[in-house]
Amino acid sequence: MRNDIEKKLSLLNLPSIDELGYNNYQLLEGGGWTTNELPLGCQQCRRGSKGVLFIGPACxxxxYYCTIDRKEVHVSKINERTITSLDDIISELIAIDAEGVSLTGGDPIIYFEDTLKAIKHVKNNFSEKFHIHLYTSGTFFKNNQLAKLADAGLDEIRFHPPDASWFSTIKEAKDFSWSVGAEIPAIPGNESFAIELASFLQKIEGDFLNLNELEFTNSNANALLDRGFISHEDNEAVIGSSDAALKILADGAKVAPDVILHFCTSVTKDRIQLRERYKRRAKNVASPYETPTEEGLLSFGQIDIDQSDLSTEEWVDYLMDNFDIPQEMIGFDRKSKQIFLPDYMLVAIASDLDEEMRESISMSLVEKYPIDEQIITRVDPLPDKELEKIFLGEEE
Ligand code: SF4
Known part of the structure; x- marks a missing residue:
């Protein structure tokens, strides 16, 4: 992997990592890199231990490249869950064993009172060490709002200034004892802005500059296409964004040697962060009949009994009496007429059940996201001889 980056640097006629003097440079899973230890907020994101608190869409x-639909109705969310009270934030953070939370939007400063309340509530419910970072354009601050955020316990503030005229707010943020950095997309053809920002951060002793891989979303697709950008075949990232980041890396060595430069890929956001967060949540929210998977999903066996003469309760008794399945391992939904069992148990008994019940039931192995909304990602009909081999360890 390091070779890939070195090859790219050479193709772009740029010096090698060693020549640039980045002694602590690290490659990151997902194709990103950092020139020094990652900002704490990013470390937690990568571990899936950072909740994402979306305050509201307005900004x-x-x-033109904004990935958010800013005209959406104002709904606040913590991860995938809609917030109806401040305690929803806490229970969701507990569900993922969170080490921190990031506040984002839109621009959370537009919703300043909600933002402040959320920070205070989180700090009151977790230890002082619980890490909170906030994204802002830096263009909506009034009066002493920076001081109020600092007083409330915000640990890290990340600016996304639309142009250099807003750099002064970043400087003002340096008056407080938190980590100050910036986060912008790596835009092919607009590397000079990132260099100017890196250089400014160096001057004010800012901590980091995060470069996000530019990516297509529903909200920015037309604007990106109008500007001639196209995406890779296998993901939504813009071709050329990772090269732009390398050019910034090379110039950054000259103008901002003490600022951490970090390139975060689209794959990292879509797969690694989410997968790790789902893994944490799956472990905590799994019912006795659900098994968390390596991908952070929940796997279980499902019997659809809507054509059966037996009631849900009779089915539970039948499974306990005939297959020795402990009651606590059996779940059911009376409304949808479904019985749930651990995946390996249903795979093991599916052939026998099929013999006995034939047309009155259907069985499947199901995987779903470990979130409140029911999103099924996979359904495999049972019985299945191949699955039996995999689950019952009869593979050759
Ligand atoms: S500052 Fe951020 S939230 Fe606001 S429009 Fe730009 S990218 Fe979107």
Missing amino acids: GVNC
């Missing part, structure tokens, strides 16, 4: 800056 008046109108960046």
Whole structure:
């Protein structure tokens, strides 16, 4: 992998990592890299231990590449869950064993009172060490709002200034004892802005500059296409964004040697962060009949009994009496007429059940996301001889 980066640097006629003097440079799973230890907020994101608190969609800056649909109805969310009270934030953070939370939007400063309340509530419910970072364009601050955020316990603030005229707010943020950095997309053809920002951060002793791989979303697709950007075949990342990041890396060595430069890929956000967060949640929310998978999903066996003469309760008794399945391992939904068992148990008994019940039931192995909304990702009909081999360890 390191070779890939070195090859790219050479193809772009740029010096090698060693020549650039990045002694602590690290490659990251997912194709990203960092020139020094990652900001704490990013470390937690990568571990899946950072909750994402979406305060609201509004932001008046109108960046053409914005990945958010800013005209959406105002709904606040913590991860995938809609917030109806401040305690929803806490219970969701507990569900993922969170070490921290990030506040994002839109621009959370537009919703300043909600933002402040959320920070205080989280700090009151977790230890002082619980890490909170916030993304902002830096264009909506009024009066002493920076001081209020600092007083509330915000640990890290990340600016996304639309242009250099807003750099002064980043400097003002340096008056407080938190980590100050910036986060912008790596835009092919616009590397000079990132270099200017890196250089400014160096001057004010800012901590980091995160470069996000530019990516297509529903909200920015037309604007990106209008500017001639295209995506890779196998993901939504813009071709050329990772090269732009390498050019910034090379110039950054000259103008901002003390600022951490970190390139976060689209794959990292879509797969690694989410997968790790789902893994943590799956472990905590799994019912006795659900098994967390390596991908952070929940796997279980399902029997659909809507054509059966037996009631749900009779089915539970039948499974306990005939297959020795402990009651606590059996789940059911009376409304949908479904019985749930651990995946390996249903795979093991599926052939016998099929013999006995024939047309009155259907059985399947199901995987779903470990979130409140029911999103099924996979359904395999049972009985299945291949699955039996895999689950019952009869593989050759
Ligand atoms: S500042 Fe951020 S949230 Fe606002 S429009 Fe730009 S990218 Fe979107």
